[in-house]
Structure formats: C-alpha cells, structure tokens
Amino acid sequence: MAGQMPVLYLSHGAPPLADHPRWPGELAAWSRELPRPTAVLMISAHWEAAPIALGATTTVPLIYDFGGFPQRYYQVRYAAPGAPELADKVRKLLGGGGVVDVPDRGLDHGAYVPLKEMYPEADVPVLQLSMPTLDPQRLMQVGRRLAPLRAEGVLIVGSGFFTHNLRAITTGDEHVYNFTAEFDDWGRETLAAHDLDALLDFENKAPAAHLAHPRTDHFAPLFVALGAGADDFTNQRTVIDGFWLGMARRSIQLG
Template sequence: MSTTSPTASSARVPAIYLSHGAPPLADDPIWPGQLAAWAKDLPRPKAILMISAHWEDAPIALGATTTVPLVYDFGGFPQRYYEVTYPAPGAPELAAQVRKLLSGPGVSVQDVPDRGLDHGAYVPLVQMYPQADIPVLQMSMPSLDPRELLTIGQRLTELRDQGVLIVGSGFFTHNLRAMSPDNRVMSVMAEFDDWGRRALNSQDLDALLDFEHKAPAARAAHPRTEHFAPLFVTLGASLSELNTQQDIIDGFWLGLSKRSIQLG
C-alpha cells in the first residue's frame, strides 16, 4: 500500500460500523447477502483496519502482519465453524502507519505477531470480501471509554484518504440472555435500538458518548459495553462527516439489533 495520500475526492473511503453476528451468521437467509451487497457498493479498499469487540488489550496492540491462523474465540458450535478459513494478506505497511499515527508521549503501540483475526473480524469479512485478497490488520481496543476510542479514531482519519476501510465491528445490542431462536425482540432491545438510530441520525454525539446514562435500557442492551465500543472509533474517524451517516442494515437477528452504519 502506498504511503502517499491521494486526494480525498479520488480515494477516500467511508468508515463503517457493523454488527458482526456470530459464526452462524453464514447460515442466516438474509444477513450474508446484506453484507455482500454493502461491500459491492463500497469503493474497493486497498486495506482494511479492523477494530473488533473481541480484542481488548492495552496498550494498543496490532495483530499479525502475515497470514496466521484465525482465532476461533467461541465454544459449543458444530465443528464446521472451526474449519472456516480466511487467509487474507497481512498489512505491514498499514501497521507501520497506524503505529506512527497512534504513538506519542505516554502512548505506545505493541505488536502481537501471532494474533490472528477473531470472529468479530473474519465472520463479516468472509461475506463481504470472500476472496480474502485485501490486506487486513486488526487492532485492539485499549479501553472501553467512548471518548478515548473517539480520539483514537480521529487520529486514524487520514488512513481513509489512502484507501483504508476502517471497520468498527460489534453488535448494536448485545445481551446473550435476550437472544431468541424465533427472533422475538424484547422491548428493551427495541428501545435502545430506536434511541441509537435517532441519536445517530440527529448527530447527537454527546448523547452517544454518554449512552450508558442517556440511552433507555442501556445496561439491559449492553451488560458490558464492548460490542458498542467500536462504534466510537468509526465515529472518530469520520467526525467531520457525521451528517453523511447512513443506516445500511437494520432489523434484528435472534432478538439482537444488527444495525450497521456508514459514514462518508
């Protein structure tokens, strides 16, 4: 990937937040097609920077820059889910750029060269870019503080001008006790989803940053906030373009909101 930044008008790609689902995503009759169609509509990225709900590590950590085995960070599923592969090329040049952008006084970036993509990264990518021919780098979240993650996203913004797709991968609501095989949606899940939709559409960044106190049923929708947290990296990377926000995927899967958005 070139280290020269083309003009934004010719090369800037959006930043996205997607609800990544679980390994059975591949069996859903609707969702794989939605992700595939979304990828088709996006400019083809030169590389992908993935921030997944399933990797928290401080200081900020960068995963493998060569192709290594995936991280099957789940249990109790049929064997075929552990046989999925996604041999995307590593992205060492992107890693060097991220390290440069995020390092500074009191801030360090560590390398975890044997850490492969976890299911928050590869499950959606299998559907979006099934050829696995785009370099992918995964980066950890050093905390779940929305403001810290927003700042990190801001410092990564210029990567979009180089054709890098920044992906925050989580789940718009995430409470495993609310999952329903027949897709019954609990009122608290619907309330949080509707609040989030309205906050995003009205560009109410202050409310989003303080979602734990301002959103209805926030604790029920997110007993732990790691699946909402990647949204703030996406928002930070597109802070001047909040008015471009689009709801690309909405609705519910097994009772959880699969709302996914694009900015830019």
C-alpha cells in the same frame, strides 16, 4: 471529503451468520457499493488490550474465540494477506512507542466472520487493532488519529453489535425484548439527529442501556468509527437493520 474511504460500524454476528437467510447477502451488497479498499483496518469487540496492540502482519491461523458450535464453524478459513505497510502507518499515527505488536494473533470472529461475506476471496490485506479501553471519548480520539488512513484507501471498520445481551437471545429474528427495541430505536433516532454528545453518554442517555449492553464492549467499536469518520458524521446512514435472535444488528456507514 472527496476521495476518502467511508468508515463502517457493523454488527458482526456469530459464526452462524453464514447461515442467515439475508445477512450474508446484505454484507456482500454493502461491500460492492464501497470503493475497493487498499486494506482493511479492523477494530473488533473481541480484542481488548492496552497499550494498543497490532495483530499479525502475515497470514496466520484464525482465532476461533467461541464455544458450543458445530464443528464446521471451527473449520472456516480466511487467509487474508497481512498488511505490514499499514501497520507501520498505524504505529506512526498512534505514537509508535505506545503500540505493541502481537505477531501471532490471528483474526477473531468479529473480524473474519463479516469479512468472509464482504470479501470472500480473502484478497484484501487485513490488519486488526485492539481496543485499549471501553471509554467512548478515548476511543473517539483513537479514531480521529486513524482518520488520515481513509485518504489512502484504508477501510476502517468497527465491528461489534448494536445490542448485545446474550441472556436476551430469542428463538427467532422477530421475537425481541422491549428493551432491545427501545435501545435500537433510540440509537436510530440519535444517529439521525446527529447527537454525538448523547451517543457518547449512551450509558446514561439511552433507555435500558445496561440491559441492551450489560458490558459495553460490543458498542465500543462504534466510537472508533465515529472518531475516524467525524468529518462525515452528518453524512451517515444505516445500511443494515433488523434483529437476529433478539439482538439489534444495526450497521452504519459514515461517508
């Protein structure tokens, strides 16, 4: 629909994303192509909580939810403004009493790592929302309820990874296990065919689904995005593809 913000599903990368030769520039270029959002509503693979929870609506410290990286990755700052008005709207859309607040919960790396490349000035208000389930159908329903925010300039972002098997990490972007490439090809073809039923049943329909996603948390944000962008499902495109350390970094835009 005219006047609506697009919806994104992006493969967010680990903290070393900032050092990748192409990825930061790809994210920056993507954000320049988008209308300027009034706020970002971020659904990250790294926050599961039921009932649905809302993160901080003020600027609080980031969550460095990773280990084993050089110290400089723990010194990254991203002091985006909070979005209390957006939080009020989300509560109403999701049923008010079924939503809890976690006022001291800062942005995790699934949120701030890509946002730091897309909006480096940290001048767009950001609100993070938990995933209450990994069930694709239920996440679609959450996304559909959030969809009216698009007309108010809110950029809804599902942040995960198109494949995510940490035991299949490789030493370079071009070395990819067959099951990763097969799953990524299936996802590309299924999205192009607008086959929503197959996507929802990816654990049974996709080749090597349980190898590509031993746990489905990083694919799950796609379904919130698909729900929020359901009206634009036939108007979606891959913006970023390829691989990073053996994982598919396919990222899409609806609308």
